[in-house]
Amino acid sequence: xxxxxxxxxxxxxxxxxxxxxxxxxxxxxxxxxxxxxxxxxxxxxxxxxxxxxxxxxxxxxxxxxxxxxxxxxxxxxxxxxxxxxxxxxxxxxxxxxxxxxxxxxxxxxxxxxxxxxxxxxxxxxxxxxxxxxxxxxxxxxxxxxxxxxx
Amino acid sequence: xxxxxxxxxxxxxxxxxxxxxxxxxxxxxxxxxxxxxxxxxxxxxxxxxxxxxxxxxxxxxxxxxxxxxxxxxxxxxxxxxxxxxxxxxxxxxxxxxxxxxxxxxxxxxxxxxxxxxxxxxxxxxxxxxxxxxxxxxxxxxxxxxxxxxxxxxxxxxxxxxxxxxxxxxxxxxxxxxxxxxxxxxxxxxxxxxxxxxxxxxxxxxxxxxxxxxxxxxxxxxxxxxxxxxxxxxxxxxxxxxxxxxxxxxxxxxxxxxxxxxxxxxxxxxxxxxxxxxxxxxxxxxxxxxxxxxxxxxxxxxxxxxxxxxxxxxxxxxxxxxxxxxxxxxxx
Numbered sequence: 001x002x003x004x005x006x007x008x009x010x011x012x013x014x015x016x017x018x019x020x021x022x023x024x025x026x027x028x029x030x031x032x033x034x035x036x037x038x039x040x041x042x043x044x045x046x047x048x049x050x051x052x053x054x055x056x057x058x059x060x061x062x063x064x065x066x067x068x069x070x071x072x073x074x075x076x077x078x079x080x081x082x083x084x085x086x087x088x089x090x091x092x093x094x095x096x097x098x099x100x101x102x103x104x105x106x107x108x109x110x111x112x113x114x115x116x117x118x119x120x121x122x123x124x125x126x127x128x129x130x131x132x133x134x135x136x137x138x139x140x141x142x143x144x145x146x147x148x149x150x
Numbered sequence: 151x152x153x154x155x156x157x158x159x160x161x162x163x164x165x166x167x168x169x170x171x172x173x174x175x176x177x178x179x180x181x182x183x184x185x186x187x188x189x190x191x192x193x194x195x196x197x198x199x200x201x202x203x204x205x206x207x208x209x210x211x212x213x214x215x216x217x218x219x220x221x222x223x224x225x226x227x228x229x230x231x232x233x234x235x236x237x238x239x240x241x242x243x244x245x246x247x248x249x250x251x252x253x254x255x256x257x258x259x260x261x262x263x264x265x266x267x268x269x270x271x272x273x274x275x276x277x278x279x280x281x282x283x284x285x286x287x288x289x290x291x292x293x294x295x296x297x298x299x300x301x302x303x304x305x306x307x308x309x310x311x312x313x314x315x316x317x318x319x320x321x322x323x324x325x326x327x328x329x330x331x332x333x334x335x336x337x338x339x340x341x342x343x344x345x346x347x348x349x350x351x352x353x354x355x356x357x358x359x360x361x362x363x364x365x366x367x368x369x370x371x372x373x374x375x376x377x378x379x380x381x382x383x384x385x386x387x388x389x390x391x392x393x394x395x396x397x398x399x400x401x402x403x404x405x406x407x408x409x410x411x412x413x414x415x416x417x418x419x420x421x422x423x424x425x426x427x428x429x430x431x432x433x434x435x436x437x438x439x440x441x442x443x444x445x446x447x448x449x450x451x452x453x454x455x456x457x458x459x460x461x462x463x464x465x466x467x468x469x470x471x472x473x474x475x476x477x478x479x480x481x
């Protein structure tokens with residue numbers, strides 16, 4: 001077959017159906033929005049129950065993480081995520097799913113070498129680079145702050 | 151001649167069996183399967199052992215349909231998708247047949263069948279068997295993400311079948327016969343997307359088909375069907391285009407195992423099925439029964455494999471493809 005990689009790449013682009021971007025975005029917007037709305041409802045409810053704002057916020061995160069973990073274990077979070085995409089990936093519930101799902105999957109390889117070693121296999125990079133980004137921003141902020149009159 | 155081996159005393163298909171999981175039971179080929187298990191654990195604690203159990207059930211069914219036991223088989227060519235082909239290794243620990251372990255990803259069934267055909271036709275074995283499997287859950291955790299992880303699949307991605315297929319070949323018998331085999335060459339046109347394996351494998355399928363028709367001097371019209379293995383919707387379209395560029399028109403008689411196993415309209419399987427068990431199960435639940443019944447007389451079975459590993463994919467290497475061909479005829 002006389003065919004360059006560039007020519008084949010062009011053929012492949014034509015033959016491969018694109019992701020349905022508009023539909024994916026709508027799903028992500030509404031499901032992601034619904035999770036955030038639930039967060040707001042929870043925070044308001046905790047506030048009404050007498051918690052100060054920082055405690056109410058922490059309790060909201062804890063509740064969402066716990067809820068996501070339960071739904072992940074039931075296999076429902078994955079079903080929703082197969083449609084919602086970034087809508088379920090970006091909120092804190094997505095992070096919980098990324099930690100709980102390998103913990104379940106690798107349980108059969110033992111508590112230490114399975115669950116312990118593999119639990120952060122997906123979430124690990126987010127923690128590493130999230131911390132790196134916060135360190136870099138901390139340094140930038142250190143120099144910017146005097147100029148901001150703080 | 152060329153890349154193709156033609157047999158004067160071809161091996162005959164003695165018996166075969168297929169086993170599938172839940173999604174396969176919901177698919178259009180369900181009726182052709184010998185065993186469908188809606189419990190995809192197959193009663194085992196790990197997915198690796200589930201796959202091995204499924205493969206064992208398939209081997210036992212195939213032997214039973216031949217009316218022989220394991221001692222009646224001289225040699226078995228088998229493989230799967232798991233690291234170090236462990237599903238097959240554990241199956242063969244129980245079966246006790248002399249074993250040749252193979253890896254050609256989703257092309258393993260055609261590779262095993264072709265080798266078994268060579269050994270029987272060449273007089274090196276009286277009876278030889280080819281056996282392969284794949285399990286969605288075992289493959290997911292090895293090649294992609296944990297099962298419960300919420301991720302989105304692209305429309306070009308393929309669904310690993312939970313299925314197994316096994317074929318017993320014999321030196322004598324009433325057919326269908328394995329008349330010729332073409333071992334493929336590794337082909338790579340630079341596709342790097344592991345969610346588009348059909349596109350990565352299509353050049354290999356076209357290369358092997360072109361080699362067979364060049365070597366045999368035959369006309370595609372002489373065949374009732376050409377079954378490619380696991381190209382899916384994208385790979386099938388590309389393979390047909392690549393063949394047509396070289397003057398080989400196959401659209402009218404072409405079907406793809408990855409498109410036959412599932413109903414893409416009803417079942418969420420992306421561009422179609424894949425996995426070492428996909429083409430094996432379609433062969434044993436759909437193609438061979440039709441040959442036996444006389445509905446088909448002459449077919450080509452061309453299973454294709456994407457030969458990357460999760461490591462090479464992360465290292466941004468392109469995906470090498472391979473396709474092996476077996477010509478199966480009633481006369």
